[in-house]
Amino acid sequence: MLRLEPRREPSAAMVYGAPVLAIALTLIAGSLLFAALGHNPAKALRVFFVEPLSSAYGLAELCLKATPLALCAIGLAIGFRAGVWNIGAEGQLVVGAIAGGGVALLFPNGGSAWLVVLAGLIGALGGLAWASIPAWLRTRFNANEILTSLMLTYVAGLLLQYLVIGPWKDPMGFNFPQSKTFHGDLMLPKLIEGQRLNAGAAIALLAIIGGWIMLSRSLLGFQVRVIGLAPAAGIYAGFVPRRMVWFTLLLSGALAGLAGAFEVTGPIGQLLPSISPGYGFTAIIVAFLGRLHPIGILAASLLIALTYLGGEAAQIMLRLPIAATGVFQGMLLFFLLACDVLIRYRIRFGTLGRKGALS
Amino acid sequence: MSVDLIAAVITAMTLAATPLLLAAIGELVTEKAGVLNLGAEGMMLIGAVVGFGAASLSGSAAVGIAAALLAGMAMALLFALLALTLLANQVATGLALTILGVGLSALIGKPFVGTPLPRLPQLNVPGLSDLPFFGPVFFAHDFLVYASIAAVFGVHWFLEKSRWGLVLRAVGESHDSAHAIGYPVIAIRYAATIFGGAFAGLGGAFLSLAYTPMWAENMTAGRGWIALALVVFATWRPFRALAGAYIFGGVTIAQLHLQGHGFDVPSQFLSMLPYLATILVLALISRDATRIRLNTPACLGLPFKPAQ
Numbered sequence: 001m002l003r004l005e006p007r008r009e010p011s012a013a014m015v016y017g018a019p020v021l022a023i024a025l026t027l028i029a030g031s032l033l034f035a036a037l038g039h040n041p042a043k044a045l046r047v048f049f050v051e052p053l054s055s056a057y058g059l060a061e062l063c064l065k066a067t068p069l070a071l072c073a074i075g076l077a078i079g080f081r082a083g084v085w086n087i088g089a090e091g092q093l094v095v096g097a098i099a100g101g102g103v104a105l106l107f108p109n110g111g112s113a114w115l116v117v118l119a120g121l122i123g124a125l126g127g128l129a130w131a132s133i134p135a136w137l138r139t140r141f142n143a144n145e146i147l148t149s150l151m152l153t154y155v156a157g158l159l160l161q162y163l164v165i166g167p168w169k170d171p172m173g174f175n176f177p178q179s180k181t182f183h184g185d186l187m188l189p190k191l192i193e194g195q196r197l198n199a200g201a202a203i204a205l206l207a208i209i210g211g212w213i214m215l216s217r218s219l220l221g222f223q224v225r226v227i228g229l230a231p232a233a234g235i236y237a238g239f240v241p242r243r244m245v246w247f248t249l250l251l252s253g254a255l256a257g258l259a260g261a262f263e264v265t266g267p268i269g270q271l272l273p274s275i276s277p278g279y280g281f282t283a284i285i286v287a288f289l290g291r292l293h294p295i296g297i298l299a300a301s302l303l304i305a306l307t308y309l310g311g312e313a314a315q316i317m318l319r320l321p322i323a324a325t326g327v328f329q330g331m332l333l334f335f336l337l338a339c340d341v342l343i344r345y346r347i348r349f350g351t352l353g354r355k356g357a358l359s
Numbered sequence: 360m361s362v363d364l365i366a367a368v369i370t371a372m373t374l375a376a377t378p379l380l381l382a383a384i385g386e387l388v389t390e391k392a393g394v395l396n397l398g399a400e401g402m403m404l405i406g407a408v409v410g411f412g413a414a415s416l417s418g419s420a421a422v423g424i425a426a427a428l429l430a431g432m433a434m435a436l437l438f439a440l441l442a443l444t445l446l447a448n449q450v451a452t453g454l455a456l457t458i459l460g461v462g463l464s465a466l467i468g469k470p471f472v473g474t475p476l477p478r479l480p481q482l483n484v485p486g487l488s489d490l491p492f493f494g495p496v497f498f499a500h501d502f503l504v505y506a507s508i509a510a511v512f513g514v515h516w517f518l519e520k521s522r523w524g525l526v527l528r529a530v531g532e533s534h535d536s537a538h539a540i541g542y543p544v545i546a547i548r549y550a551a552t553i554f555g556g557a558f559a560g561l562g563g564a565f566l567s568l569a570y571t572p573m574w575a576e577n578m579t580a581g582r583g584w585i586a587l588a589l590v591v592f593a594t595w596r597p598f599r600a601l602a603g604a605y606i607f608g609g610v611t612i613a614q615l616h617l618q619g620h621g622f623d624v625p626s627q628f629l630s631m632l633p634y635l636a637t638i639l640v641l642a643l644i645s646r647d648a649t650r651i652r653l654n655t656p657a658c659l660g661l662p663f664k665p666a667q
Binding site for chain 1: 397437440441445446447448450451452454455456458459460461462463465466469576580581584585587588591625627628630631634635637638641642643645646648651664
């Protein structure tokens with residue numbers, strides 16, 4: 001029989017070992033999945049995880065895809081640490097895209113290179129406003145933020161659909177559900193000539209550093225951690241949980257909104273009925289895989305971005321359904337949560353009785 | 360309003376309510392045992408795709424329903440392994456179950472997109488089903504509609520009147536006490552979680568076999584989450600879950616009817632109604648913090664590890 005034996009102290013080695021173990025298990029399970037789908041596992045894994053990294057284009061795309069993941073995950077991780085479960089980052093991202101895209105559509109002829117900064121700021125405000133709804137419902141009405149933030153994600157998606165089918169539809173767009181393409185002044189500057197990678201990635205990096213400093217060096221970060229680990233101690237110390245709900249939701253909403261604005265003023269360049277392959281949801285996996293730590297999130301966002309690229313490559317080269325990406329991501333989170341048990345427990349085999357009741 | 364129209368509206372409401380009710384009644388039992396499984400959406404999707412696939416491959420709706428039931432149970436078992444045996448965070452594990460369910464169902468369902476399937480057969484009682492009004496309203500549904508109503512009565516009886524129902528509630532209220540008396544806390548939680556998975560699977564199967572007999576990616580469209588909200592709305596009581604599911608069914612139907620009658624509001628805004636209604640209802644019901652605290656199983660979402 002398998003049995004869990006508590007460790008005296010949480011294992012620091014396993015805090016970092018668990019993600020590595022989880023990735024290994026995901027690769028094994030993924031190989032089995034590929035074999036079940038009738039593909040050579042070794043070849044499929046190479047297409048999925050190595051091929052995208054073998055060119056400058058691939059590396060630039062990797063950073064491009066990691067940008068929204070990292071931005072959303074930083075905010076979510078700070079919330080999760082405080083015990084605030086914002087599951088609606090996807091909706092906040094969409095509203096950020098609507099708000100940022102709205103600015104872009106307001107200036108169809110551009111005018112100043114600063115306009116893209118304005119679009120980013122308004123996008124962040126949009127996400128913040130959307131996240132303020134679950135924050136208000138939680139603090140004022142005690143309503144569970146998991147469910148309200150998630151419901152609002154569906155509402156945000158429908159709002160975007162309405163806009164691109166209705167008032168914001170490009171009149172010259174052959175009746176396709178899409179807005180006009182944005183003016184160059186409202187597009188993020190490229191970081192590398194000839195690649196799609198843009199300044200948004202640099203901002204994401206700044207957000208990671210900022211999040212790191214905030215969590216480890218500031219009183220606010222300390223409050224977040226204390227309220228999350230020991231609410232009673234936090235209240236005794238004079239921290240206000242209600243304020244933490246507001247702070248973490250608004251922060252994660254603003255970052256998700258920024259990610260949305262960066263998507264439409266970056267790689268997409270217009271508003272479409274769907275502007276994200278679920279970055280806001282996947283960011284939950286990124287946050288956990290990164291141990292809710294900003295530096296970990298940096299690594300995790302790159303890894304998860306790779307599964308998106310790999311999924312696209314596998315779709316083109318192996319005709320694998322794009323859904324394989326989602327399965328990979330889901331399995332990874334599952335294995336990670338399972339491996340996390342090793343932080344606080346040792347796995348022992350054999351029954352208690354045989355080894356002696358007191359051993 | 361003609362009698363026929365009223366009958367049609369009630370029938371449509373029943374159809375919209377049934378998947379919510381099935382998932383909610385399962386989750387209610389799970390939560391009564393102290394387990395918070397946020398994976399209802401994922402379990403429903405897997406139930407929907409497996410039910411549809413099995414029914415279309417075997418040509419038998421019964422096989423489809425059975426397969427969906429088993430698939431939901433398998434998903435719940437996965438959750439239980441992680442959350443109950445390996446003591447993973449229940450919120451995170453539930454989210455993982457949904458993320459995995461969304462991806463896996465899309466992968467499994469790929470070959471079935473666009474394939475038609477006959478709708479689940481409806482009950483046909485000679486005489487009764489032909490009655491005006493009462494026929495279509497009460498005697499012309501499919502098996503799962505009746506199963507969902509029967510489950511409400513069954514779960515109510517089990518939780519309130521049976522000995523093991525009392526034990527299950529004790530496990531949810533105070534796992535330490537239940538353990539001290541000698542009840543197998545983990546085993547009971549496994550059973551309650553798997554029961555919840557079975558009903559979420561059935562709810563999914565109802566969507567893909569009866570409500571809209573087809574498979575489409577993400578076809579549950581948040582119904583698993585609405586079912587979770589319904590459990591809170593019902594303050595963990597089966598008959599209130601029944602009422603809640605039918606109210607939500609009504610909102611969904613009102614929205615579809617308004618769209619159908621060319622009501623001058625863009626359809627996207629009408630489609631928002633069920634989600635907005637969920638938020639509104641959650642806020643209203645949660646406002647009374649004391650009432651929620653008194654009704655929530657005290658050990659909901661907490662890990663249990665017996666001392667060795």
